[in-house]
Amino acid sequence: MPARDGKSGCFLQQKLEMAQNEERRVQFFRLLSDESYSSDLTDDSYEYYQTEIYEQLPSTQTQNQAVLSDGQVGQRADPNVPLRALPLCIQKKRSTRELRQQQRLNIAYWESWSQSQKIFRRRLREQIAISLSGLLPWRHTLIKIEGLFGMGVKGYFTFLRYLLFLNLFHSMIIGGTIVIPSLMYRTKTISSYGLFFLDIFHRNESLIYFRFYERGSLDKSCLNTPLLFLLGIISLLIISFGMVVHRMVVGYKNTRLMGKRFNTNMSNKVFSGWDFCIQDHSAADLKHNLIRNELKMDMEEQGFHLKVSQRTVKHWACLTLLRVLVNIAVLCLLGGSFYLIYYVTTYSKPQKDHWMMDMFFNYLPPITITMANYLLPRAFCKFAAFEDYSLTTQLNLTLIRSVFLKLTSLGIYIFSLYAQHTPGSNKITDTCWEDNFGKKMLHLSVFDLLACIVNTFFVSLPLKWLVESCKESTLAKNVGKTEFMITQHVLDLVYGQTASWVGVFFSPLLPAINAVKLILIFYMKKFTVLHCCAPPSKVFRTYSSSVMFHFMLLLGLIMAVLHLSISLTSLLPGNCGPFKAKNMSSVMNDCVKSLPDLVQTSVSFVASDAFALILIMAEIVILTFFVSRGQANRKAIERLKDMLVMCSADKRFLVMQHTNKMRLQHRKWGEHLSATSGASVDSHLTHRRDLCD
């Protein structure tokens, strides 16, 4: 801290003069709840923390000591806080370290040993964390993208990387529990081209399909390939559920606990607005622009809310009518696209005439879905502009509509696939509908990648060339460089992941394929962003949106689980795959029967209704406990905040009173001084006065 004692006296004088002028009054913004009290202190117009007595307040002194004074930190702070985590310069850290060493000599042997153990463990953890973070791929690419395009676009790429890890993890589970056991204990010989990847569309004897994973020679009652298959899929779904919920809740809990009143949107923008990684001068200019625009936009949004509160009844009626019309149009579009998907799926029977036709009809439903998903959100975006909502609401509304479209179109597709199969239910027994279904999901996944390639190389790139080659033409100006639409792209990712989850039971290699696909997509999107896109003019709110991304992912996962449970319980199993000889329940029953009696009874109890009832009761009790504790905590936070306001107001009041007294005294002393000329007075104050004059 630089020396401020000399200055503060002058400051006080200046502030006092300013107070008399009453022109630029500092306001104490007292926006408390109704129960708060109002203080008459708001009239005082100089900052109380610039008065002398503020320095001597116990709270200020503790703060100064804790942070700024030499060497004292070690004594006050926990000796286990690493030295590097102290906000001190290196010289002071050294003296703190010496102090700590002295202290360690003074304390008992046991304690000093445990402390050094703690330090050792902490260092080990740090080392592990550092080496792990070195493994994260694409770090430099992400930093570069962040520098040029900001946090929002980077958020998309981090999400992509997260999904890649998720899929690699899934592939590991599947490799360990499904693929390796099936290969090792396989009874049929594998044809050499059966494993060949490119053959996936024609040969059925491939690792990709459900059919491949038949019951092998590993045939103990509790350790056989079908059971491992089931175990792998179930653990995969449960683990991904846990991971997604964890990621979502981490972001969500803070906002929930603090409540709406303590929304810190603007402060965050200002306090953590600048990106210190930026090195490029043009990027810095860009960032200036972004921040300014965003702040202005927020201000406009505030103004918008003000405008909303002043709307007349007639205005409201018109707007409601408009909104109803827009919603009807949206619903029509959604319904139309759903019907189209349904129609196309039921219509596209495999044709035997020509392999081209066959391929075309195979890919017709994915093409339809992707087209609908490509066009409709853009339409929704245009619609939302009519509705005269605030900007955030517009964004959210478009997002919700698009999510609904994406997931429901996938749902409709799956539904129509089943509708195709159920009518001749006796036909199911000889064909392998699981296989067929896995194939469809694979097509969906592959087509998603194809769409991405087409979008990159045949839409974005030519558009960029067009815009760059004829800069003067009005058309090019209107089209402009495309922006990177984060929501759209995130939705694509969520959609691909959902397809992978839905299909994983029927085609266990889907996560691995999805991982490869994500790597390809990463490089393509990187190319798109770096070469074809202009930085976004609207700033995306990364934090809240990351919660949103994971929420969408969760919706996808729930859809996949629902689909799996419905299809496995209500449909007859096909005549292939791991459950060919025995169906799922008999496989599990066999295992349970081979267990000892005690375990058997406990398993049957866990599976019974009585246990479910107990479980539900216990859950209710625990939930109630947590909810009430959360409420109590929130109330406590509110009360503490109010208390804080009171205390600070009291402090301010007392400081002001004291300063006023001092001022009066000072004036008296001055008069006294001029009268007696030269008696020793409060040297402190006069000295300062002289300095100022």
Added chain:
Amino acid sequence: MGGAASQLPKEMVSEYQELTFLTKQEILLAHKRFSELQDRDSLSSRVPMEKILTMPELKSNPFRRRICHVFSTSEPNDGSLTFEDFLDLLSAFSDSATLEIKSHYAFRIFDFDDDGTLDAGDLEKLVNCLTGDTDETRLNPEEMRQLIKNILEESDIDKDGTVNLSEFQHVISRSPDFVSSFKIVL
């Protein structure tokens, strides 16, 4: 560490590793970069602020002067840095520094008048730094007034008209973007 070409002794490196958040490679790189900045003729270990500001990592940062002032240990506080000050700077801005450290230094950087709190004047300067400090890029006074009012409404919990360190850290702790953006990597 007088001469430009001198190497850091091993025990110094390990000491710096203990006292900062930097890895060995980062410390060596920092030493190399710092010796490049040092004047070959004069033996003084301090590098004046103007020279530090020419580093590409700081060149386009609107807070560069403040950063130098905060991390400088020189007596007249002219913003000149010794090698250790420079390490302090890099440590606070490093990847692995804690939120606590980062927010502490951020607060001191934003506290333009060094009085221990962020008042309306500090906030105004801060916003001007963010939006660009020329006449056409600045927010107009009305907007600025409203913005500062909003910020204080949000983060001044004890309603004393200023944001103090704990209030600042409270706000920052709920903005995970901060840790990833408060970073300078050589």
